[in-house]
Amino acid sequence: MKKLILSILTASSLFTANAQKQLFNEMEYSPEKTVFNLNAPSKAKSVVVRIYDSAVITKPSQVVTLKKSGTDRWSATVDGDLMGKFYTFDMGKGECPGTFAKAVGVNGKRAAIINLDSTNPEGWTNDVRPAISSPSDLVVYEMHHRDFSIHPSSQSKYPGKFLALTEPKNVHYLKTLGVNAVQVLPSYDYATVDEARPDIPQYNWGYDPLNYNTPEGSYSTDATKPDVRIREFKQMVQAMHNAGIRVILDVVYNHCMSIDGSNFQLTYPDYYYRMVKKGKGTSGSIGSKGGKYSDGSGCGNETASEKPLMRQFMIESVKYWINEYHIDGFRFDLMGIHDIETMNIIREEVNKIDPSITIYGEGWSAGACAIDHDRLAMKAVTYKMPGIGAFSDDMRDAIRGPFSDDTKPAFLAALPGHEESIKFGLAGAIQHPQIDMTKVNYSKEPWTAQPSQHVSYVSCHDDMSLVDRIRASFPGIGTDELKRLDKLAQTFVLTSQGVPFLWAGEEVMRDKKGVHNSYNSPDSINQIDWNNFKLYPDVFFYYKGLIEMRNAHKAFRMGDADLVRKNLSFISAPDCVVAFRLNGKAVGDSWDDIVCIMNSNKTPQTVPVPAGTYTVVCRDGMVNVGGLDRLRVGGTVTVGPQQALIIYK
Numbered sequence: 001m002k003k004l005i006l007s008i009l010t011a012s013s014l015f016t017a018n019a020q021k022q023l024f025n026e027m028e029y030s031p032e033k034t035v036f037n038l039n040a041p042s043k044a045k046s047v048v049v050r051i052y053d054s055a056v057i058t059k060p061s062q063v064v065t066l067k068k069s070g071t072d073r074w075s076a077t078v079d080g081d082l083m084g085k086f087y088t089f090d091m092g093k094g095e096c097p098g099t100f101a102k103a104v105g106v107n108g109k110r111a112a113i114i115n116l117d118s119t120n121p122e123g124w125t126n127d128v129r130p131a132i133s134s135p136s137d138l139v140v141y142e143m144h145h146r147d148f149s150i151h152p153s154s155q156s157k158y159p160g161k162f163l164a165l166t167e168p169k170n171v172h173y174l175k176t177l178g179v180n181a182v183q184v185l186p187s188y189d190y191a192t193v194d195e196a197r198p199d200i201p202q203y204n205w206g207y208d209p210l211n212y213n214t215p216e217g218s219y220s221t222d223a224t225k226p227d228v229r230i231r232e233f234k235q236m237v238q239a240m241h242n243a244g245i246r247v248i249l250d251v252v253y254n255h256c257m258s259i260d261g262s263n264f265q266l267t268y269p270d271y272y273y274r275m276v277k278k279g280k281g282t283s284g285s286i287g288s289k290g291g292k293y294s295d296g297s298g299c300g301n302e303t304a305s306e307k308p309l310m311r312q313f314m315i316e317s318v319k320y321w322i323n324e325y326h327i328d329g330f331r332f333d334l335m336g337i338h339d340i341e342t343m344n345i346i347r348e349e350v351n352k353i354d355p356s357i358t359i360y361g362e363g364w365s366a367g368a369c370a371i372d373h374d375r376l377a378m379k380a381v382t383y384k385m386p387g388i389g390a391f392s393d394d395m396r397d398a399i400r401g402p403f404s405d406d407t408k409p410a411f412l413a414a415l416p417g418h419e420e421s422i423k424f425g426l427a428g429a430i431q432h433p434q435i436d437m438t439k440v441n442y443s444k445e446p447w448t449a450q451p452s453q454h455v456s457y458v459s460c461h462d463d464m465s466l467v468d469r470i471r472a473s474f475p476g477i478g479t480d481e482l483k484r485l486d487k488l489a490q491t492f493v494l495t496s497q498g499v500p501f502l503w504a505g506e507e508v509m510r511d512k513k514g515v516h517n518s519y520n521s522p523d524s525i526n527q528i529d530w531n532n533f534k535l536y537p538d539v540f541f542y543y544k545g546l547i548e549m550r551n552a553h554k555a556f557r558m559g560d561a562d563l564v565r566k567n568l569s570f571i572s573a574p575d576c577v578v579a580f581r582l583n584g585k586a587v588g589d590s591w592d593d594i595v596c597i598m599n600s601n602k603t604p605q606t607v608p609v610p611a612g613t614y615t616v617v618c619r620d621g622m623v624n625v626g627g628l629d630r631l632r633v634g635g636t637v638t639v640g641p642q643q644a645l646i647i648y649k
Contacts, residue, residue, distance in 0.1 A: 055224065154170075191257040390448075430564060
């Protein structure tokens with residue numbers, strides 16, 4: 001902690017050492033009195049707190065003036081019991097609930113005073129985080145609360161709500177599939193859904209933060225009651241934990257919904273954002289001092305993680321979600337906007353709570369940032385951030401084609417030249433003696449220190465679904481070929497030494513009607529139609545089989561760079577074929593020698609393999625960890641068209 005405080009004090013003289021402890025404790029309640037605190041400029045003419053009897057009544061019951069209590073620090077004490085009241089701060093720019101409200105009313109306009117202990121579900125104090133030994137042990141399943149349960153085929157009692165993930169049938173489904181972590185899209189209070197109108201279908205991914213530290217009301221059964229959204233979020237986490245499934249939260253500290261309406265801007269104008277001189281950069285609107293707001297997020301603004309107050313906000317927010325909500329990991333949206341130092345401090349602080357808590361993010365930004373590029377937490381410097389991972393566009397685009405062109409295919413279309421990029425992903429983006437980095441598509445140097453820093457995926461919410469992408473790249477493709485290529489793509493993901501990442505519904509061939517950026521598309525585009533399970537049961541069971549194989553066999557998730565270099569070797573193979581061996585015996589696996597071959601050609605291909613008798617576990621679009629067949633190999637083996645073959649001794 002001393003290192004953290006020194007770092008902040010060195011960077012700025014804004015705050016006294018004593019104030020560090022209370023920077024974001026904006027409301028301290030007791031039955032006798034409530035203390036309000038706010039970080040706002042010392043030069044502010046007036047700072048007040050307004051107290052309301054409800055979230056919607058227009059006239060406050062009290063207006064109290066805060067007094068300066070330190071440099072850029074304002075405080076006031078209100079006598080009496082304020083439990084159940086609501087409040088806002090105003091330093092002259094307009095009312096807001098502060099930057100760190102822990103409970104809010106409908107639409108997040110006012111903060112609420114509640115007893116957080118009363119929101120704990122029964123048994124919450126005994127809630128246990130499911131154990132893992134390495135991030136590579138995870139199989140991450142990314143989901144949007146509404147996508148997962150809003151379609152009538154879900155038959156959910158709580159369609160589109162947090163509580164859908166507490167329903168036994170949904171929990172059973174996830175356990176049957178075999179995933180052990182769900183990454184939920186932004187679940188904090190965001191701006192674009194009107195919580196006062198639950199009767200009207202509304203949709204957004206949630207990348208428009210309003211209140212970062214309280215759950216989104218539209219995912220609760222009653223957004224008008226501040227305690228309900230908190231309790232139901234905790235019930236969701238508890239149900240996942242009871243099933244052995246971790247919960248990873250998608251966090252969006254890199255930008256706000258808008259500058260003028262953000263709690264940051266309403267309490268400390270222009271402090272939390274990066275700015276550039278007028279006429280420079282990719283920025284848009286003009287700030288109060290004539291500069292322009294930098295727009296590395298593509299959303300009109302970018303936050304300044306290197307500034308002491310923003311850095312401390314991120315640290316305290318992450319710790320709060322861990323301690324109050326038992327969150328098991330974080331996916332940082334546009335992590336490349338944040339500075340390396342801040343990300344490393346967050347990792348250090350999280351380690352003090354539980355080193356097994358996962359942190360990874362998007363190692364890029366959406367535009368140029370107003371800070372030296374060398375300071376940013378980009379994918380290329382993931383090795384400088386121990387214990388923090390990044391998504392691999394190298395592997396993703398080599399398998400299915402570039403993000404920039406939905407119609408352009410790659411390996412799946414049997415186009416040669418992508419094999420080395422895929423091998424790089426299979427090894428977890430580490431340095432490996434058999435990988436020719438000059439042939440890797442985007443990265444010319446390894447970017448991880450450990451394979452567990454590599455997030456392996458071919459699809460996520462922010463893109464076409466895998467099914468849509470294949471259809472766009474292969475006009476007129478038939479169902480059988482579509483399924484073959486879908487399975488082949490995910491075989492790479494689930495046999496990678498990195499952290500495998502699946503988008504919810506891919507296992508039942510979900511689509512989005514070809515929409516690439518569906519952030520505010522209606523349910524008809526985004527929802528998962530679970531009737532697909534009946535149409536494509538073989539796809540589900542293929543995914544399930546690969547996950548079962550990975551979970552049961554350490555060789556597919558060694559989690560250590562030296563072990564991977566020693567025990568993963570690539571086999572010489574024809575164009576558009578990737579083949580590798582795993583020395584399972586060396587890492588304590590019950591399978592001594594494992595061979596994996598992936599062929600995207602439309603013809604069978606022959607690959608050299610050590611002679612012996614093997615058990616076949618994956619072939620012809622089927623997976624059975626118990627074995628599909630026994631195979632005598634005399635020195636070569638043939639893999640069928642557009643499919644994978646996995647065998648072991």
